[in-house]
Amino acid sequence: MLPTITPTTIDLAPGTQLRFPGTWEDYEQLLVKLGDRASIRMRFRDNQILLMAPLPEHGNQADILADLVKALLRYEGKDWQSFDPITLRQGGMPGVEPDACFYIQNYQAILGKRRLDLSQDPPPDLALEIDLTSITDINDYIPLAVPEVWIYKADTIHIYRFESGRYLEVQTSQIFPNFPVKETIPQYINKGWQFGSSVALREFVGLLGEEGSRE
Secondary structure (H helix, E strand, C coil): CCCEEEEEEECCCCCCEEEEEEHHHHHHHHHHHCCCCCEEEEECCEEEEECCCCHHHHHHHHHHHHHHHHHHHHCCCCCEEEEECCCCCCCCCEEEECCCCEEECCCHHHHCCCCCCCCCCCCCCEEECCCCCCCHHHHHHHHHHEEEEEEEECCCEEEEEEEEEEEEEECCCCCCCCCCCCHHHHHHHHHHHHHHHHHHHHHHHHHHHHHHHHC
């Protein structure tokens, strides 16, 4: 199927990536066309527009990763509000579309809101991205100041912390400081892809129970 971009339609086959010159006005118009659909991801970078239609593997891994984060939050007794999909924007800056994001510390500030305005609302505490295509660039998150971003790429979780106006890659999560995120989470994402999401989540919850019993 050939890519289709018309005044009323954006249609890309799964796995398709497009990169073409564009203006800020072009980007704004495409955002309106996309609305809240998660089927197509878009970035505006260096006067170019990047479009990507995720493969099934992308969606599966994103779903498992979000479920694992929810299991950790439940285990630690933390409340949250999550969004998937969502376009995060700050004023007139380009937006990003994380695969999922979580309000944890500030979750009460956005309860019941149909639209988020990051010029007034706090950013999510955690954003998650699956990167199978190299469209993700952590610097795209700088205008949003999301405190922590996880990018899963090539069987590795990269944890980025926002400090002093930039992102630093770190080895531990501020949200889950006592849990080995980098060592453990990729194992269960792979297990979910190979054996099923429910199997991976059930075994992960069992692992949390075992860890708790040792404390």
